[in-house]
Amino acid sequence: MTERTFRPAAPDLPPVATVNDTTALARAADATRVAGIGPQTQPARAEHATAPAPAPAPGPTASESESGPGDGAGSEPEPEPAVVTVTEMPVVLYEVAGAIARVTMNRPEFRNAQNSKMTYALDDAFYRAAGDPAVKVIILAGAGRHFSAGHDIGTPGRDVDRSFDRRAGLWWDHVGELGAESRFAREQEVYLGMCRRWRELPKPTIAQVHGACIAGGLMLAWVCDLIVASDDAFFADPVVRMGIPGVEYFAHPWVMGPRAAKEFLFLGERVDAQRALQLGMVNRVVPRAELAAEVTSIAERIATMPRLGLALTKKAVNQSEDLMGLQTGMDSVFGLHHLAHAHNAEVGSDSLAGQDARSMRDARRASESST
Ligand code: ZN
Numbered sequence: 001m002t003e004r005t006f007r008p009a010a011p012d013l014p015p016v017a018t019v020n021d022t023t024a025l026a027r028a029a030d031a032t033r034v035a036g037i038g039p040q041t042q043p044a045r046a047e048h049a050t051a052p053a054p055a056p057a058p059g060p061t062a063s064e065s066e067s068g069p070g071d072g073a074g075s076e077p078e079p080e081p082a083v084v085t086v087t088e089m090p091v092v093l094y095e096v097a098g099a100i101a102r103v104t105m106n107r108p109e110f111r112n113a114q115n116s117k118m119t120y121a122l123d124d125a126f127y128r129a130a131g132d133p134a135v136k137v138i139i140l141a142g143a144g145r146h147f148s149a150g151h152d153i154g155t156p157g158r159d160v161d162r163s164f165d166r167r168a169g170l171w172w173d174h175v176g177e178l179g180a181e182s183r184f185a186r187e188q189e190v191y192l193g194m195c196r197r198w199r200e201l202p203k204p205t206i207a208q209v210h211g212a213c214i215a216g217g218l219m220l221a222w223v224c225d226l227i228v229a230s231d232d233a234f235f236a237d238p239v240v241r242m243g244i245p246g247v248e249y250f251a252h253p254w255v256m257g258p259r260a261a262k263e264f265l266f267l268g269e270r271v272d273a274q275r276a277l278q279l280g281m282v283n284r285v286v287p288r289a290e291l292a293a294e295v296t297s298i299a300e301r302i303a304t305m306p307r308l309g310l311a312l313t314k315k316a317v318n319q320s321e322d323l324m325g326l327q328t329g330m331d332s333v334f335g336l337h338h339l340a341h342a343h344n345a346e347v348g349s350d351s352l353a354g355q356d357a358r359s360m361r362d363a364r365r366a367s368e369s370s371t
Contacts, residue, residue: 036090
């Protein structure tokens with residue numbers, strides 16, 4: 001860990017919280033078997049992103065029960081951004097215990113909003129687990145109170161204008177490019193490309209989902225082979241409110257069926273864990289206190305199977321799913337997704353139809369109060 005001092009770049013963002021109150025797992029990052037991947041980055045601004053993500057930094061005293069994940073609630077903007085000191089934590093933690101690798105998203109103060117720094121750190125972790133002969137099964141979890149509130153569209157660590165070494169495809173760097181070209185190149189790499197790459201990881205993966213699993217968070221859970229949710233988990237893809245037909249990794253009709261997918265998208269409302277179980281979107285629902293132990297138990301039992309048998313079985317099911325149209329369907333919908341981004345940018349102020357985390361929260365609350 002290192003410390004640095006900075007001013008929040010965006011004038012409408014409150015000062016970022018001092019990161020000193022993360023989870024026990026995060027505090028264990030110095031332990032010998034826990035490695036951090038990718039320190040948090042510093043402020044960047046962006047013209048576009050995708051799914052709604054959590055609010056600007058809620059501040060250390062903000063109550064999530066009041067603001068809600070991905071809701072955009074935050075403290076009121078400060079007249080002058082304050083200079084604050086941030087203790088950097090790795091954005092992804094990597095731990096191996098026996099045959100199990102545990103990959104933990106570690107931006108709990110932002111409800112694990114996924115910026116590119118986290119995306120590449122996740123990729124590092126998955127690549128590492130894939131190449132480690134001792135690892136048989138991989139668990140993906142989130143530190144703090146939520147699995148993931150989606151793509152980062154509003155935290156001080158937002159980094160959509162930053163270049164990274166691309167590895168999910170051959171599209172050129174989006175930074176400095178204009179309009180749809182920039183958006184398409186970026187989202188091919190960090191959203192669609194990365195998610196496809198992770199889905200093909202030749203070892204079983206389990207998403208351990210608690211709290212919010214919203215928009216871009218869905219993509220992370222869906223690329224895993226199994227999803228085990230706690231009874232407090234909830235799922236939603238509200239981006240239709242931005243005029244966008246779902247998140248980039250458009251697996252909705254395959255993970256819950258076409259009719260349920262339409263309801264899920266048309267309403268954009270939260271679906272609780274039991275409903276997700278009924279839809280076949282998750283494998284199991286367990287009490288919150290038992291979630292980690294249940295996932296670990298499942299992983300340990302899977303790990304008794306032969307590695308190649310597991311890899312071929314995973315590929316068999318994935319190939320079958322592809323023959324049901326998953327890959328080609330996703331490619332065609334990706335075009336619609338970018339039509340929506342481009343339309344928004346053409347007729348409005350930005351590619352997200354002028355929405356941000358806060359306006360999305362307000363719209364959801366207004367919708368709920370009207371019923
Ligand atoms: Zn997008």
